[in-house]
Amino acid sequence: MGKVKNTKTELKAQRDALKRYRRYLPTLQLKKQQLQMEIRGVDQRVAEKKAEEETARGMLADWVKLYSDPLDYLAWLQVESIEVEPGNIAGVAVRTLKEIRFRRTPPDLWATPVWLDEGLATLETLFRLRIERRLLEETLRLLAEELRTTSQRVNLFEKVKIPECAENIRRIRIFLGDENTSAVVRSKIAKGKSVKKAAAEIAAVTEGTAA
Numbered sequence: 001m002g003k004v005k006n007t008k009t010e011l012k013a014q015r016d017a018l019k020r021y022r023r024y025l026p027t028l029q030l031k032k033q034q035l036q037m038e039i040r041g042v043d044q045r046v047a048e049k050k051a052e053e054e055t056a057r058g059m060l061a062d063w064v065k066l067y068s069d070p071l072d073y074l075a076w077l078q079v080e081s082i083e084v085e086p087g088n089i090a091g092v093a094v095r096t097l098k099e100i101r102f103r104r105t106p107p108d109l110w111a112t113p114v115w116l117d118e119g120l121a122t123l124e125t126l127f128r129l130r131i132e133r134r135l136l137e138e139t140l141r142l143l144a145e146e147l148r149t150t151s152q153r154v155n156l157f158e159k160v161k162i163p164e165c166a167e168n169i170r171r172i173r174i175f176l177g178d179e180n181t182s183a184v185v186r187s188k189i190a191k192g193k194s195v196k197k198a199a200a201e202i203a204a205v206t207e208g209t210a211a
Contacts, residue, residue: 004168006175014172018165025157032154034090035147042089042140049133056126060119076105077120079127084135092146094139097132100124 004010080101087094102124 004172006172008176011169011172011176014165014168018162018169021157021161021165025154025162028150028154028157031090032147032150035092035143035150038090039140039143039147042136042143046133046136046140049129049136053126053129053133056122056129060122060126076116077123078103082131089139089143090146092139092142094142095135097128097135100128100131102127 004014080103082097083099083101084095085098087096104120
């Protein structure tokens with residue numbers, strides 16, 4: 001920050017800045033609290049998705065154990081497209097899952113286990129859960145970045161800008177007060193000198209007249 005001038009104009013600028021910082025600070029603090037709350041919620045949802053994934057993987061593994069030969073699920077099921085839609089959380093642009101389209105290849109009923117259809121349905125669920133979790137993790141990262149930026153601004157206002165403006169205002173007011181006092185003193189001194197000079201002139205004129 002540049003050197004602060006000890007002028008009335010600068011005093012007004014500092015007061016305006018202080019008022020602006022104090023007005024914005026509660027909004028930033030509220031946003032910080034909201035982001036912290038949203039992060040906790042999203043973090044909880046990520047944990048829930050991970051638990052659901054583990055359950056789905058466990059079901060799939062149990063079915064695979066029933067079949068003697070390894071199964072290549074991707075031969076019958078592939079993700080065709082993933083559609084996401086924009087969202088907004090606490091002013092942060094995020095993405096949420098809208099739809100997943102799968103492409104299924106009908107299995108040979110004579111060469112595959114009877115539970116394959118149910119296994120493919122579970123695999124679809126697993127794919128969906130994984131994509132939802134990754135989008136939630138992306139949301140978590142974006143919210144964390146916004147929280148970090150907002151926290152920095154809150155600290156900047158609380159610990160730097162507001163104290164700095166308050167101190168500048170105090171110093172300028174002291175300087176202007178001293179200047180005003182000095183001006184008054186100088187004025188009195190000048191007035192006193194003028195009075196003495198006038199008195200001396202009057203005395204001189206009086207003496208000349210008397211002579």
